[in-house]
Amino acid sequence: MGPTSSQGVHVTSQDLVGQRIKTIRRQRGLSQAQLAHPELSDSYVSLIESGKRTPTPAVLELLAQKLDCSLTYLVNGVTAEQMEELDLGLRFARMALENGEFIEARRRYSELMEDKSILGLATLRQDAEFGYARSLEACGQLDEAIRVLSSLLDTDKESQSPSRRVAIAIALCRCYRESGDFQNGVHVGERLLGETARPNWNDDLIELGATLLSVYIERGDLLRARQFATELLSAAESLGTPRSIVAACWEAAMAAEQVGFGEEAMSLIERALAIQSETGGPRNLARLRGAYAKLLLQVRPAEAEAARDLHLRSMRGLKESSAGLGDITLGSIFLARAELALGNLxxxxxxxxxxxxxxxxxxxxxxxxxxxxxxxxxxxxxxxxxxxxxxxxxxxxxxxxxxxxxxxxxxxxxxxxxxxxxxxxxxxxxxxxxxxxxxx
CATH class of the missing domain: 1.25.40.10 (Tetratricopeptide repeat domain)
Incomplete structure (x- = not known):
């Protein structure tokens, strides 16, 4: 089992600041009254150290001067040099993940999570844990990825930005789908969408909705899938951004094909492909080409050769963009089916x-x-x-x-x-x- 910082008693950043002030005060041989005098009261210092009061930036700066330590250390528990090392470590881990070096990324993120200096840095710690979960997913370790993502989603609500929270939910929903746990996949997607004002769609929420729609389809809940696809397409059209339209059209196409509307499906995915070709990144473009090839084989089986050739192009794009193990495996399975349909045993x-x-x-x-x-x-x-x-x-x-x-x-x-x-x-x-x- 990989490392985690979410076990045990939850300590807030306010508590940690108070603990650091108390520790450094004692190291300096000062009483609370001596630290407080003359600008503050000793009772106020006591409340800060116990986590019952949040010091203002001005008070924190004053205490840092009195304690002869850096403000960075007092606030974050790390020196400026340690902060720089953590930032550098995250950049290298992120680079390894984006370059397809998934085992190396997993190792780097794991080491960062075990670094005690990151515990009080909520944003950096979340970056490390989220990156670790994504590298686990890319390595095919779905159960462990689900454990880390679930912990992130359930224990760090207060410190997460809305976009970070949605990104975690998308990854968790996707991992549940890939592991075949559709019930929990639906639960995560619906819960997060229920936490937000549904009319206020944005790109992140459309992508979460598209991932949820894919779980409905995989589960075989096709009536709900078609209804939700209509809602998602309408929201994407109102939003009008390329990312939202691609995501909605992509999954709506899959839903349409499942209920027998093959040509509608082709029209939707062709629109998504056209927009992605102009505005999107290479990895998603390769994935979308693969989805288009799959639909082409299902809807127009006479075009099996064209579907195979398109998917070969998709596989080249996936490998060049360092896609995960799941994408490559699915691509190989599809090519096997395409060659089987062509009689190339x-x-x-x-x-x-x-x-x-x-x-x-x-x-x-x-x-x-x-x-x-x-x-x-x-x-x-x-x-x-x-x-x-x-x-x-x-x-x-x-x-x-x-x-x-x-x-x-x-x-x-x-x-x-x-x-x-x-x-x-x-x-x-x-x-x-x-x-x-x-x-x-």
């Missing part, structure tokens, strides 16, 4: 095996998906024993997932392939699990 197998080498067994969603596509490839190659083995592994992972429409579809695909293999008992069991997932 050797290429499909190569991509599926690449994905298998990236995915961890703890991510049951991706684990089941990659073994299912391997089973389908082996079936087409007439490797029946290998096919049966892969489908069995996929089934074990599916058993760990919540009952959703997507999981039902995976069980149905498993059942169909088992039936083609002639394993009727396994096929019937998989069909029953598919029906159970949709409440039948």
């Amino acid at each position: 050797d290429a499909a197998l190569e991509y599926a095996q690449q994905a298998l080498g990236l995915v961890g067994e703890s991510n049951h969603t991706l684990h089941s998906e990659v073994h299912l596509v391997l089973g389908q490839i082996y079936y087409m190659q007439r490797r029946d024993a290998d096919c049966s083995s892969e489908l069995s592994v996929a089934g074990e992972s599916l058993k760990h997932l919540s009952a959703t429409r997507k999981v039902a579809e995976s069980w149905q695909q498993t059942a169909d392939t088992m039936a083609q293999l002639g394993d009727h008992d396994a096929s019937v069991e998989a069909y029953q699990r598919a029906l159970s997932c949709v409440g039948l």
Whole structure:
């Protein structure tokens, strides 16, 4: 388990300032009365040291002079040199994360969180903890990322800016979605949106809404997804910013495709892609190209070759922009499916095996998906024993997932392939699990 500063008794910055004044006073051999005289009363100094009074900036400056210490140390508990070192450490950690050096970023953020000098610096500590959680997510350690993000969201409300709080919620909602815990993903998204005045949408809240919409879709709550997509699109249009329109159109397209409005979905995602191409960063552009390729294959299967080529371009962009492990794994799985649809079985197998080498067994969603596509490839190659083995592994992972429409579809695909293999008992069991997932 990684480091955390949120365990134990919560100490406010006011308490810490008082404790530092008391400690330095005693080190200097001064009584409260001696420190106070002549400008302050000893009772006022006592209240400051106990955390019951917040000294003004002028009083803090006076006390720093009397105690012969820097104001920076009195306020933050660190020297100016230590502050500079912490800032430098955060910059290096952030750079490692942005450059795709996720293990190095995780190590650097972890070291910063263990540095005692950062404890009294709320903003820098939150930067370190949030960066640590993002690096954990990029490394595929979703459970630990969820633990750190949940702690941040629940314990630091007072010291967080609204944008920081929404950013934490977006990351937490996304981690819950990727881990298959859709109930908690929905809870986080709806709770944070409920904390704000809903008509006052901004880019951050639209992005949170889009992430929540993606969880509705993954959970199979398609009626709610369509309703919320309409609300989100309207809010983005009113706001009129590129970031909000891209986020809303992107996820609204996914919702439209799920309920059978394929061409509407294509129109929405093409609009998002056009805006992102002009105004957005390369990493999100690569992700959006990948989403467009996926929709293209689903809505217009005759254009499988174009979908594959577009996704190859997306994968190049993801690797150049140092995207996380999840994005690369999903991209490899999609390419395996595209090559399978084109009848290129050797290429499909190569991509599926690449994905298998990236995915961890703890991510049951991706684990089941990659073994299912391997089973389908082996079936087409007439490797029946290998096919049966892969489908069995996929089934074990599916058993760990919540009952959703997507999981039902995976069980149905498993059942169909088992039936083609002639394993009727396994096929019937998989069909029953598919029906159970949709409440039948």
